[in-house]
Amino acid sequence: MSTEETKELYQEYRVEEYLPTEEPFYVAAADEIKIFEAAYQQRIPVLLKGPTGCGKTRFLEYMAHRLGQSLITVKTTPKGGDQHPLPLVTIACHEDLTGTDLVGRYLLKGGETAWIDGPLARAAKVGAICYLDEIVEARKDTTVIIHPLTDHRRILPVEKKGEVIRAHDNFLLVLSYNPGYQSALKDLKQSTRQRFIAIEFDYLPRDLEKKVIAHEGATSEEIASDLAVLGEKMRHLKEYGLQEGASTRLLIYTAKLIESGISPRRACQVAVVWALSDDPEVQQSLEETVSAIFK
Amino acid sequence: MKMEFAELEKELEHFSKKVAEHFRASTKLLKKRLPPEEVSQWAEVGMDMARNCYKSWDAVSEYFKATPQVLDHLDFAKLISWADSGRKLCQDDASLATAYFKSSPQTLSYLPTENLTEWAKLGQSLYQGDWKSTALAVKFFSDSPKLIRWLSLDELKQFTRLVNSLARQQHYDMANELIDSAKGVLPGIAAEDRKQFIALGTAIANIGSKDIWAYIKCCPQALSQVSSGLRGRFLTLTEQMIKLKPEDATDFFADGAEALGKVKHELHAEVLQRFEELMKKSLPAAIEFLKSSPVVLRRINSKDLGEWFEAGVRILGRNEDEGIAYFQLKSDRGEAILDQLAPGADLASFKEILHRYCKALTGKDVEIVPEDETLEETISWTQAERLSPEGTIVYLPSHVKRYPTKEENFAWLKVIVTQQAGHLEFGSQEFTFDKPSQFFDDMRPHLPEPSKEEEEEEEEPLTDLERFFRSFQDIKLAKAIFNVVEDARIDHILKQEYKGLSDTYQQIQRDELKLRRPLHLLRFREALVWLLIDLTLEKLEDILVPEEGAPFFKSAAPILGKVLSTKATVEDSAEATIRLYSIVNKAPNLIFPPEAWQVTETATGEKKTKKTVTPVPEPSIENLEVKGEEGPSEDRETREVEITLKDVADGKIPLGLIYTVYYEPEEMEATDAEGWDAPPTEEPEQVYYYDEWDYAAGAYRPNWCTIKERTLEESAEDFVQKTNKENPLLVEQIKSQFQVLELGHLKKIKKLPDGEGLDLDDAIQAIVDRKSGATPDEKIYWRKQKVERDVCVALLLDMSASTAEPVDMSELKLGAVLPPGMMPKRIIDVAKESISLLIGALETIGDKYGIYGFSSYGREHINFSIIKEIDESFSPKVGKRIDQISPLHATRMGPAIRHATAKLEAKDAKNRILFLISDGRPRDLEYGKGHADKEYAMHDTKMAFTEAARKGIAPFCLTVDKEGHDYMRDMMSSDMGYEVVDDIKLLPERLPQLYRRLSI
């Protein structure tokens, strides 16, 4: 397999350059767009709260795109070229994520040491929106690193190099956080929390979610509507056998399965019922609900 | 020769006229068939008996009488040997010969002639010289035809030996009972099983007297429970039991048969076969199996019995105790297996699933709780108020077995839960009085406010919905309508929202509605509310409605239609309720006869009726009749009467109806308030349960019927007094009839120290004694003394709706305009009168009597009204209760008869009579298959009568149904009395007459 061929199969981006060129599809639940715009204007960091698969990432993609468009019209980018005016750098947080991973480190390159910026540093430099997904998963000492970036200083200390990075004017830090799974151990420190404004997300109400499912799942109004109903019902069972209700994402998966010819009840079974629970009794309750809604 | 016979005849006349008569008659016949010398030889035997045997006239008489018939079977030689056998018996005791001769003609139709002497000897063998053995031998001869018909000579010998062995142990009662028992059993078992029956008796007799007594007693009843082809096998099994465990044999016999009686006959073979199989492994387990089989077969399908059985056998193989517990239905494992096999759905195993399902649908935490009797019935296809008022509990039956499979039964549960959850999900409980509706011009603002006082009476502030209901005069009606409308709205939304369930939902709705009582048994207003439910399920044209009611029904349809929208809200239901209430309230509140219920005709229908149906206009705010502002009630009454009379004249309305219409206003007032929750109009004072006989299954349905007993209220008027006043002539006439009866039962008692007069003979004797110096007997007076009549009667009156029919239609035709206040007489009125008159008679002669009425509304609601208890003494109260009797619902006779029987049974009297007065055949909801299963109803009623007869109570049935003869003949056994009075107007006279005849 030649290198050329490989290139055709996938594309590689630098994190700070990645952003879809088309406007992402986003259905607003409330005034979150306005709030975010205002926050961005004032460069106030934002915390996105909400259960899984409810559209937080999508929202941010949409906002980055939207705000980027306005940046183009307001002022020309210094570097020009095809670089996106407002890239979105996403960092998935996990337990082993260290400060170094975020800021950068020296690497050995042919007997020489070379400094490599971490994604946070890069985002700060290029003026991207940096999205730290599931921040509570990260170690506490890691979280502290973002403190100087998220107050009036807007700087990122690079201790290993004895430098500080002053963040690009366009830079904004956004965290996501799912309060559903919070435990005392994994709660955010107040000093971290209180550096952000928070926007709460929840699954969309039935009518709006229907639009999302229809669009994303490329399915009929009717199926989308039924799936939206199903989603609503499943969410009633949170804490009644389910840890979390069915996410919009799962419902979209279901729609896609149905569209590729799987019968609705079966599609719901694999994409919703079995995905949500392993307990046979709970599964039966879910299936009864499915079979009430779908023929 | 002629001379000779004349002389004999004369001699015989000395003995008794009857003997001579029979002699003369038979001689005449015999002379045609036998040569003269044979006739005289025959006559000689008779004369010999007459001359030489003590008190032999009856025997001789029977001898002469029987001869011509016997001669059909015997030649002369055998005739003489027959006569000789008789003579020998006569020498022992004349009554033996009497019985012998008397039963000979019939016996000979079954007995081969060569066995004749043997037969006589068998009877004679029972005779021991004392009166008990004589009675037994007499019984033997009298019952011989019924025994010999079924038994060979050998079998008869064995049987007699058994009887005799009991007699020899001085168990004469048992010996007698054994003969009776055999009479009952023999016709029902196969020829080859008869030996078995006797052999088993003999074997059991060897165990002990208690056992044989039990066997004899229960045998006919027990065997009748066993499928006819298997009775012999069952007897054989019992015999095997004797060998294995003699002390338990009779228990096995009785309990086993009883258990089989509760199992369908076609399954008896399988059950017995499995019993036999199990017996080889463990006898106690087998016995438990047999006893449990009805319960098991009620729970699982018969095809699965084998699986359940095998599982038990495997457990038994491992551990006997566990196996026994399994078949006793006392093991957890057995329970689990049964549950698995059972097609019914147990709420317990689905509770959590349904709870979560409910939570999923509504987002609310709704508890699922097994229902109990307190569940309130409502007009709804779900039949009951299953959601608690706060909407936190749904009540469901703990076991559902409406359908053949578990899936279907679960589906039923699911649909019911969905329906209840639907009310929570779609806002039934969020009614706001002031919130506008979607589809109506709101009338609520125009409703009258509930009065201040009314509101202040309440401790808690009224909910908006209660406040709404308070605006109606008839709150119950308003609630019923609202519930139906709101149900309809919810059902509609649910079927849209839950498409996966909608077909099942609709099907179950239909199935449930089939279970409701037939609408033609209801007053039309209640029926109309029910019909609204049908409207949501069926096409308008397919629904049966009485012509009279069609306009109301049709105008209700579009109003209900408006709430059938996913956008409709509970406020729309309220607005619809206001309009429907107004319509329903105008509808006639009658019970229409079943024939009147027809398919409503469509507007476009080709068929033209004479009467064009104009829908009642939809009520507007102006003509809203909800509360208060009704015209003076008298006005409305007359209006109604006028219309109906005119319609009758036009031939539009069957005559039968007019009366009810006419009668309505007065009656409505009394019953309206409670009419809606029918059947149970009042709280019963006592509840009893009775079995019902299922002739098709050949078994009783245990505790099938619920008798709700209460004492009838007293009205203001004393009906007895009123009747007596209105019929002075009749009262006199009846009194005198009964006084005769009283006199007829006076007996002259002599030899009293004091009395009404001197007895001539005794007086002379006394004088003679005195003259001759002896002390004269002072007891020379006589007195007429009343022989204590010892009669106890229970009068049982059919109070079903059909008794509301007018007695005489012609009255109506003639007097087209009835003067107000005069009502045509109904059957029930005549019956009430008759009873009132009879009371007078009964009081005269001092018989004990109780008066009861009954009507029914399906097997769970059999109202048994006490008008007078047997022990209660007569007072104006009784008359006032009679006045209160009014027709209602249907006629389930069986349980009422059983209940009256139980009352009589508790009383000690020589003659106990159950006197049923009815206007037609028994019929009720689900009396058998549907209400139309005449056979079932008849058989049950017949069985109820038979049970009474068995308890020594004489049943009598009086019916005023002209077709009565047809079914009465089937319903009453030949030895029970019945009478069909086809002119009901004669009833007041006939009833006392009948009673008189019956009680002598």
Ligand SMILES: Nc1ncnc2c1ncn2[C@@H]1O[C@H](COP(=O)(O)OP(=O)(O)OP(=O)(O)O)[C@@H](O)[C@H]1O
């Ligand atoms: N408001 C919305 N408008 C358009 N699409 C949406 C919306 N909400 C959810 N989606 C769809 O749902 C999918 C899942 O949403 P997304 O990935 O943004 O969830 P998330 O909140 O980031 O979940 P997680 O916390 O698991 O990362 C998206 O791919 C998108 O298709």
Ligand SMILES: [Mg+2]
């Ligand atoms: Mg995400």
